[in-house]
Amino acid sequence: MRVVLISSHSGHYTGGVKEFEIEAQTLHDVIRVLNQRYPGLGEHLEEETSVAIDGEIHEVAYYHPVRPGCEIYFIPKIEGG
Amino acid sequence: MSKHHVTTTLNGNAVEFLCDTQQTLLEVLRDELHHTGTKEGCGTGDCGACSVTVDGRLVCSCLVLGVEAQGKSIQTIEGMAQGTSLHPLQRKFLEHAALQCGVCTPGILIAARALLARNPDPSEEEVRFWLAGNLCRCTGYNKIIEAVLDAAHEMRGS
């Protein structure tokens, strides 16, 4: 599945790389794989981003299932009024 | 500085209180007499949240001194329902969802009752202009106007 980092600080961890191909079953796995490659990125994603899985926006939570071929975007978290 | 002793009528009941010269009627009602239904939105006469009647006249209680209540009859929101039976305006405000946060509501109810006492059959425009001194930031006024018109209609019928 395609994983894209949009939040403006994620570049610090990845040296500017924004797109990844990852195989995983849950969002937890996605975060773990990314954090193995770029230590510290996992915590950034957990604390400071929301996630869009095939466009549906969720708060980041480990249990979200991710299906093969889906699109995952870590995006800045929105806070309303 | 010694306090003033004031004797007044609040919602039909004889009441006495002590107050400082500079205390407003709003402060007296809320802080001394514990009638907190009358709200403070500005303290400067601009929002109408503190509306009460003094001898039947609609006033901003933040612009009246406590000592001016001497010998007068004050009506506040706490005296609007008759026992357990709500005033038609109160009922219509609930039915029409004419309050969101509700903090403007006591003042608007008091002001609307004063309107209907003078003009039992107001037009929409008359209601809008009468209530122009009562700010509501939540509702956009639609449902307030509808509730007042509906209450007027019911009160004329009965």
Add this chain to the structure above:
Amino acid sequence: MDAKVIKQEGQTLKIVGTSPVRPDGTPKVTGLARYGADFALPGMLWGAILRSPHAHARIRAIDTSKARALPGVKAVITAEDFPEQKFEFVGPERVAVNFWHMTRNVMAREKVLYEGHAVAAVAATSKAIAEEALRLIEVDYEPLPHVIDVDAAMQPDAPLLFEDMITRGIDPPPGKPSNIAKRIEFNIGDLDAGFAAADEIVEMSFKTAPVHQGYIEPHACLARFDSNGQGELWSASQGHFVVRAFTARLLNMNIGDVLVHPAEIGGGFGGKTVIYVEPLAAALSRKSGHPVKIMMSREDVFKATGPTSGSSMTVRIGVKKDGTLVAADGVFKFQAGAFPGSPVMNATMCGFAPYDIPNVRSVGYDVVSNRPKSAAYRAPGSPISAFAVESVMDAVAARIGMDPLKFRLLNACKTGTPTVWGPKHAHDGYAETIKAVLAHPAYAAPLGKNQGRGVASGFWFNNGGESSATVHVNEDGTVVVATGSMDIGGSRASMAIMAAETLGIEYDDVRAIVADTASIGYTHVTGGSRVTFATGIAVVEACKKVIVELCARAAMIWKLEPGEVVWENGCAKPAGAAAGKFEPMPLKAVAAKRALTGGPIGAEASVNAGGAAPGFATELCDVEVDPETGSVKILRFVVAQDVGRAIHRSYVEGQLEGGVVQGIGWALNEAYIYDDAGHLLNAGFLDYRIPVASDLPMIETVLVEVPNPNHPYGVKGAGEVNIVPAMAAVANAINNAISRRLTDLPMSPPKVLAAIHSGRKG
């Protein structure tokens, strides 16, 4: 069990979509409901706050000795009474709370950064003594040059609020400090190629004024804190859990040692998602050993809380002759106020979101200046960028000779349309709102002399997130629903409706309350249009757990297996092999046998709700412009908003009506006005004029319902997107009336008159 209790599409809903009287209604019409300022405790002191007379000054020294010596004064505090906080941004990017900033905003330390900035606070036995004590506090200020306007604050020689602030979000970081806290950029496609392919390009620049949320209830709270490190607060806020977390942090306390009671709230609109008076009252109470109450004056509210950002923006849109959008570029500069954190990121994300545009760049700047720290306001950020984008869209439609609604419809986003922030839209709803206005009789109604019609649209991310609810079945079979969501406009009624619908019982048999921070699980703020969605899901989940329990109890009574009982229309019913064996057993009957079957029946559910669907709105405004005075009268206003599904119809309509009217005020009247010394000149409702009843027609609402499949009843959220298109709708209507395009908010009579006389066609 699971899916069965939820009504699917096509099944009739009995209570959802009706408008019953709210459970908290009677106390609110009789004056008995207790708001933030309505609490008192024995021995209570009055708190008062000393505020800066300067827009920008260094604090050399504060001498409180005379104030402390005044009889009746029980405590005086300054920034020294609060522990220093670490400089770090924590939490989500948009809010990026920095407690180093927050503690300085509630009480100035090294410098005062805006007129009205708190510098000290006093608790005394009466209001009058507290006020007198403030006059005895001596502050030695060194006045500094100040800056108010966003463009001025971005100049290289502008006075700096923070001498070491380096802009974040620029790689490599700039070598010099500035007032620009942060730069944000989103891109899709190839901007240059997109504009090169355009047949027509329209570019315009805009300014908007900061506007205040204008809730009628000033901030107020009562605090009772022990010297042994525990405390209670009664506070009107949009989120008592957030008040608890922030207050505990600023006082260096454990979260569990602070109990926050949810007072009724007299309006918030985003402005009560942060704290001002709570930590001060708490610190005064802790220091004096007495309960302390603090009420802000209206002047304080204007000078030291809210507002939302003012802005300076440039938007460029490129289009093909056939109306297809090909490129868009926006630069959005937002005043954050005295500390970083404007809603500019939302603005950059939302501005172009309604449209399918292949090549987009959206740039934002978060800029500090010497005015109060901005706070969230209804769809924070989105109305500001929408004013620019929707004004340009109107001009583009005119340029290519297309109807402005059909132009929008042609380019409307739908499921699968890419967004500038990356993922594709996952929900429809925008096109439906355009069609609703196209079909509305107002769109074809004739206009008179000096009259004009404008349309505009808007997008907003409704939020989800963490919420908790409990559902308890009472001894008599009635039900109490408790949630952690402050009720700011009828949400108790919505919660009761969803619980009654799910349980299959009467609305009047359900009572909904708001529980304090010790009595229910964490619940995020009432904001972001999230309560009916996220807390609603928690309520329905708790009801489903209760239904499972009710079925198990009925099975025990009937001596069946739990799997042999289903819940239907408020009754347990034998099913499967046992079908028809017993008469259905209503909830009341099951409740009556609760002790025999295991004791009280109830459940709690806590969720982190995802899948919130965005809100779209399209609005139509008719105005009449007085050519003599430049004053603008709103003749008609129609708002069509996709709400997913309305749970309490009247309160949903009320959200639309209220949001639109706030937008009208923003468009025509509201603005912060400063003198050359950086003093706010209109810190009151007389001179900061919010719309009054006689300014307005009846707002006409159209509830578009494209259900959100991620909520059991289809809710998307209703509270915010209605304000987003409003200013552009008014501006477009004025342009239609006088052929002059106003690009500077508010569009007050002098500006309209000047535009009429400018001779420049819009």
